[in-house]
Amino acid sequence: MDHASGQQHPIGLYLKVWGLLFVLSTMSYLVDFFHVQGLLRWGLIVTFMLMKAGLIVAVFMHLRWERRALVYAILLPPLCVLVLVALMVFEGDYIFLTRGAYFGALP
Template identity: 55%
Template sequence: MADDTTQHPLKIYWIMWAALFVLSTFSYATDFLDRGYLRHFLILLFMFAKAGGIVWIFMHMGWERMALKIAILGPPVAILVLIGMMSLEGEYVEDSRLENYGESTMEVETPGHH
């Protein structure tokens, strides 16, 4: 039977709080970058790093069994992979439509207004 009085050292929590503060500072610093892919990538990177740290340390996932980690973290990873695949497919469809039909077909016509 597991000992319920076991506690993790407080030092781990203080380090995680400091890391969250640093990552948040970097995330807010991206406001000074020009709008573009780099800025969006960095914002998402810092967001996922903070969320991963919170799940790993504060939700005690770092000390759980592998089956529980996979059960909790597997579905969000699968969804992210599917979102990435849909994004690639959407770009392919748009490019093939532009290549085959030209720019004029991309404009949406409103019904009754020709």
């Protein structure tokens, strides 16, 4: 039988990534367990979440071994959308505060 030839990755790579995902999930859980509050809490949770998402995309979706142009074509548009959303959030806060200052009181 003629099998399709392709690159095979060692099972050890996947086991290491699973272990790292487990460690990152445990650290995310420990943030809640130790009752970290405020911006530090959300910063840590989002950081761990992005690290886990990056590992999953890079290894399990095989983007680590793709051409750079394909990676940019897949990851760059969502990144641009996130930047535009952040700009809109800052603009929305500015408009909200300006209207409050102009009309006298914030609701």
